Amino acid sequence: MQLASQGTVLLLLRVLVHWDLVQRARGRSAFQGTVTPCGDSDVESEQMRVLKGRTGGDLLVLCNLRKSYGGRRGAEAVRDVSLGVRRGECFGLLGASGAGKSTTFKMLSGDIAPTAGHAVVRTSSGEDVALFSAGAAGVRIGYCPQQDALDELLTGWEHLRYYCSLCGIPKQHIPEVAGDLVRRLQLGAHANQPVATYSGGTKRKLSTALALLGRPDLLLLDEPSSGMDPCSKRFLWRVLTEEVLEGCAVVLTSHSMEECEALCTRLTIMVNGSFRCLGSPQHLRDRFGAGYVVRVACEEGSAARAVSDCLGLHFPDVRLQGQRLNVLEYHVPRRRDCLADLFRVLADNKTALSIRHYSIQQPTLEQVFIDFAAEPQPTPRAAPGPATSSHRPHGLPV
Ligand SMILES: Nc1ncnc2c1ncn2[C@@H]1O[C@H](COP(=O)(O)OP(=O)(O)O)[C@@H](O)[C@H]1O
Ligand SMILES: [Mg+2]
Known part of the structure; x- marks a missing residue:
């Protein structure tokens, strides 16, 4: 009897100690969080994936991450990511x-603490560790901040050698490791000069090189290519693609x-x-860029109104996106035979409407971005939309 009760108590203790493993076995995340209605089904699916613990292959996991500058009641800079x-x-x-x-x-790099939520990296043994203890757990993180953290008086080589020492790279390997990064990021012509003489783009190259030191598992790049010329950008893309192909997880921001x-x-x-949409570039273009962008250049002094009326007659859903000088830009939602009809209507009325020339294009990712960025102050938590909302943001004048 005594043995049976002892066994039961020990079993219960063991279950309590390994409660996180029980949760995982039941397909639940160790995170306690909520799905925040945001009006986009892809963003909500990602939230569900994280909360349900279906992130087995992920290296970086963020759950309901928030930041308010000025405490919990301050304005939120990041909401429930x-x-x-x-x-x-x-x-x-x-x-x-x-x-x-x-x-x-900054929350991922440990520069600032989140107001709420979790940010963890997964070790090779599948354990979740907080980002600030990632290094101790053997997960290497490289970070290129938006503001270059460089010393104007030191040269590129000196920066690289110093950071190599900080990373614990043995002294005899430092010239090889630093030299490899100088070559890959095309810093050769500048590496012997002090940083004070560098252009903005060259500083970004050096900052990126420092982030790449030690072959990181996770690379955080905040606008790495800003100020770089087109050739340098392409070199950088090649370097980043190599890192990704070798299994590095990269998170980057860019205005390009x-x-x-x-x-x-x-x-x-x-x-x-807040995240307003999520998916591959192709998915976002297909989902939010459905339709055509029609640009019509009219003769000087011709009535723009007449063009709008004519298009509105044949395409009731047409929307005037903006006007620059005598060029009008419209968005026409996609429907069957829409493209053929557009060409026909514009060709038939070209002379009557004093149209000089016109073009019809599929919206680009840039247009999808502009539409979202032009959104007037949404309050997703206060006014949640349906899970499958077909977001139609407002256009910017062109
Ligand atoms: N140190 C800070 N103190 C107070 N507010 C800040 C601070 N840093 C950023 N913010 C505010 O947080 C919001 C997000 O800023 P930021 O993360 O820098 O945006 P982004 O990188 O997308 O341009 C902005 O409204 C900004 O003014
Ligand atoms: Mg920024």
């Missing part, structure tokens, strides 16, 4: 200035949609601290 990023994935964090991208990065298209496997557009 949940995300999992796997090895070999490049995740893009896009958004207009002030959207909350750098604040998110071309860069996001070239590098990101998935991306999100942040507006006022």
Whole structure:
């Protein structure tokens, strides 16, 4: 009898000690969090994935991450961000200035503490550890902050050698490791000069090189290519692609949609601290860029109103996006035979409407971004939309 009760108590103790493993076995995350209605089904699916613990292959997991500058009651710079990023994935964090991208990065790099939520990395043994103890747990993180943290008086080589020592790279390997980064990021012409003589783009190259030191498992890059010339950008893309192919998880911000298209496997557009959409560049274009952008250049002094009336007659859902000088830009939602009809209507009325020339295009990722960034102050938590909302943001004048 005594043995049976002792056995039961010990069994209960064991279950309590390994409660996290029980939770995982039941398919639940160790995180206690909530799904915040935000009006986008992809963002909510990602939140569910994180909360249900379906993040087995992910290296970085964020759950209901928040930051208010000025305490819990202050304005929220980041609101309830949940995300999992796997090895070999490049995740893009896009958004207009002030959207909350750098604040998110600063929480990931440990510069600032989150007001609420969790941010963890997964070790090779599958254990979740807080980001600040990632190094001790054997997960290497490279971080390129938005503001270059460089010493103007030191040269590129001196920076690299110093950071190599900080990373614990043995002295005899430092010239090889530093030299490899100088070569890969094309810093050769500048590496012997003090940083004070560098252009903005060259400083970004050096900051990126420092983030790449020690072959990180997770790379956090806050606008790495800002100020770089087009050739340097392409070199940087090649370097980052190599890292991703070798299994590094990359999170980057950029104002270049071309860069996001070239590098990101998935991306999100942040507006006022929240994710407003999430998916591959192609998915976002298909989902939010459905339809055509029609640009019509009219003769000087011709009535723009007549063009709008004519298009409105044939395409009731047409929307005037903006006007620059005598060029009008419309968005026409996609429907069957829409493209053929557009060409026909414009060609038939070209002379009557004094149209000089016109073009019809599918919306680009840049247009999707502009539409989201132009959103007037959404309050997703106060006014949640339906889970499958077909978001139709407002357009900017062109
Ligand atoms: N140290 C700070 N103190 C107070 N507010 C801040 C601070 N840093 C950023 N913010 C505010 O947080 C919001 C998000 O800023 P930030 O993360 O830098 O945006 P982004 O990187 O997308 O341009 C902005 O409204 C900004 O003014
Ligand atoms: Mg920023």
